[in-house]
Amino acid sequence: MMIPVRCFTCGTVIGEHWEEFKARAKEGDEDPAKVLDELGVDRHCCRRMMVSHTDLVDVVSPYQ
Amino acid sequence: MADDFDVEVISRDEDGRSARFLVRGLTPAMANGIRRAVVADVPTLSIDTVRFVENSSVMFDEMVALRLGLVPLTTPLDDFELGDTVTLALDVEGPATAYSGDLETSDSLVRPADENIPIIELKQGQRLEFEADAVLDTGKDHAKHQGGVAVGYRHLQRVEVLGDRDGFDEEEPHILRGVIETDEGELVHTEEFGADLTNRYPGKELAVTDVPDAFVFHVETDGSMDVDELVLRAVDSLRDRADELATKVAV
Secondary structure, three states, X not given: OOOOOEOOOOOOEOHHHHHHHXXXXXXXXXXXXXXXXXXXXXXXXHHHHHHXXXXXXXXXXXXX | OOOOOEEEEEEEOOOOOEEEEEEEOXXXXXXXXXXXXXXXXXXXXXXXXXXXXXXXXXXXXXXXXXXXXXXXXXXXXXXXXXXXEEEEEEEEEOOEEEEHHHOEEOOOOOOEOOOOOXXXXXXXXXXXXXXXXXXXXXXXXXXHXXXXXXXXXXXXXXXXXXXXXXXXXXXOOOEOOOEEEOOOOOEEEHHHHOOEHHHHOOOEXXXXXXXXXXXXXXXXXXXXXXXXXXXXXXXXXXHHHHHHHHHHHHO
């Protein structure tokens, strides 16, 4: 649905970086690994939160 | 047991959110005690109760409340006691995204540590309005109150050069994580040379040993307070409990 606020495994706040990551790597054409490095999302537990996330609000909202 | 601990800071982020430091003269039990105190015993403020006025977003009240609880709030610990509350409020109408930065607080010292966390995306005609109470509690009660995230320690490792490697042996990677102490007494994190000792000491024969009673801590905070304050408070809480035990046993 929405990006989780924190990493499930280590508890670091990752929601903070989602919009920039989305704009640059998911919708833009930058290398996701480089964007995550620049954002300071270093651990692989936090990186998978960002890489594997899909926003579903647009999908769900018509069925209110 | 040694009376004096020798503490040396190896690296520290400019924003005060993460640090790596070496402590000598600790027993493994003490090192773990400090780690546990950082995680579970330093209280932080976190949203605990939410009174929804209107929530016509795609998420249920409970889901929004859970997300709010995880938002880190700056915690001036000198001004609060365990169980104290601060009121927060938010009112956002769609089409817009409600961010943690939109939260209004009743105390100017308490505010969201990160302001860009999306709470919920609101479409046309949807609205989120609520009043919430943040309460000061410890990580023992709920993980959202943990000030430290990803807190850990490793032995300091000493790398000694024994001599040149036998020229006919094939050089294999020698991967090592953490901080090493070199022959010159320099402290280097292995990330600086790709965590592979053969990059730093090509063609050398090495001996790697754990330095007894020396631990390298790595502490990160969620933003509710500085690393310095977090660690000092954790150590204080350990001391307080030791004092309490001493007085109770003495009777």
